[in-house]
Amino acid sequence: MPRHDASELAIRLGREAEAVCRHYLSSGHRAGRYWLVGDVQNNPGRSMFVRLIGPEGGKGAAGKWTDMATGEHGDLLDVIRETLGLVDFRDVAEEARRFLALPHPEPEKTRTPTGNTSSVASGSPEASRRLFAMAQPIRGTLAEIYLSGRAITSLSGTAALRFHPRCYYRPDERSPTEIRPALVAAVTDLAGHQTGAHRTWLAPDGSGKAAVETPRRAMGDLLGHGVRFGAADEVLAVGEGIESVLSPRQVLPRMPMLAALSAAHLAAILFPPSLRRLYVLCDRDPAGDGARDSLLTRAASFGIEAISLTPREGDFNDDLRRHGADALGAALKDQLRPEDARRFMEG
Template sequence: MPRHDASELAIRLGREAEAVCRHYLSSGHRAGRYWLVGDVQNTPGRSMFVRLTGPESGKGAAGKWTDMADGSHGDLLDLIREALGLVDFKDVAEEARRFLALPHPEPESTRMPAGGPSSSTPGSPEASRRLFAMAEAIPGTLAATYLSGRAITSLSGTAALRYHPRCYYRPDEHSPTEIRPALVAAVTDLSGHQTGAHRTWLAPDGSGKAAVETPRRAMGDLLGHAVRFGAAAEVLAAGEGIETVLSPRQVLPRMPMLAALSAAHLAAILFPPSLRRLYVVRDRDPAGDGARDSLVARAASLGIEAISLTPREGDFNDDLRQRGAGALRAALKDQLHPEDLRRFLER
């Protein structure tokens, strides 16, 4: 994107600085001319501050932020990138335009979406739907090999996952496009309509993720949506990563679950109107703790019972791989509501 286009987006976001903060940093609050929050991942706290007023550009501009804990800083485009875990600047700009309800620019004829040539705007929901449609079922593919290597062997109810043998990967805007195999996940809204996609590029033999700087990337409209396994009604389990969520599903195959793809997105998931009990599949890290606290608070405000599922290791996939399905089953048995033990775990 030309520099002047990025500057114009940053200025427009700065004019709506408080609205941006309320949307992406909902765990924070306004204090005079600033928005205070724990960090750019929306962790509760006061170490990061965002200027809500000031000139359009330069020193002290509206939207400039600094995290006093680690010295990181930037503008509201940087905030959106970090909050949503985006990598490509075109995806950051797409999200900024979506927030501002600006018209999207015409796609450049020299660009291509991640899965292959298309008339859809790269990174758009339309491009994500085309990518997923081009992919294939994962049994017998490198995607299945990859998941098996993570001790995920039961693939019941995983129609949201597919395999693309020739998925486009571009290290950065100055590098040529590469073709690599990838696990592709559909991101959907509450009605099941696909709004985005997530790609995990794989090693040539499926033994792990591809040896690239950013082997995971998302595209499309992500905020509030998720990769879903099973149809949620009264009970739902929600976590960050796909493998993290699929791990407890190895022993709870009938429990509906979703992967929000990042801590920031987990804190912002939308709840089905029928939901009565939410399990938060947490990761043992500060971002995971912040997402859990925010999600639990939102659920409680709507009268939804929220229960944390806590791994013994860093996340539930670590537990599954290091301790085995039997130990994971026993650990989850101690954390589930009695009604859900009978419904989802006991056979």
């Protein structure tokens, strides 16, 4: 097939990027402007992200994907080839043309909103800002009870977290909307502008996450941004999950930290211009290893000293809950630069 024909097919697939992902990458889910899945073979996970919105070609084009665990990248023709196990490109092109001839539902952003966001598009940055504005401070709420159950009791500098007692939850597109309590986190860019939100739906008594299939979901523009605790200057610690980041903060209360919300987004965070040293809070899993390595390489290319902080267990919240704050503090002190231990640790 001529190269321009392949490019035209990729562009046409990009216009239907969400429908392509729902069909061929059904193990994943939408998160804001991206589709998250384990890999290009459609295994469950979150290390591969596909752009659902973007220009038709060039950098950031709709349909382009990257797997942060392996460094692989490509377009939606590659997705069709890998998920179906096709070898001959003519077969890939034939399958793409077959798919494009089918009727497809409108993407999420054009549907009637299903969250607490009135007339704005569901999943948009504006919807995330409205949701966060409608939430309340977490002191004295189920969100505080939930975090306390995760051994996170020091909540200074956590203005990015709020509680919504009646946050909409929809299991899937065919199910009715439910109302559940949720921990809501603001996702912001380097300038502090909110671009998205993350929701953790909670059990009715705050004893844990809600008993639903996907108790955590993000919305809005996430890539490069994160949930911020403290204002970063020369030193910043970054990790995946909110609890995984808040756990080291129990013993490093003055160190600025950021939760990127997934391994894929961790690898793609944007660096503050003044940043000189970056601590990467690792999770012990393959996706976390890939994100760490990618982030360390990117930081080095900017002249930023990057240091991995490794938990004893699966993540730092596991360490905090199983071994306590004193043991966590001692383990982190051994991994920090001495000047940072003196500057950011209590006592």
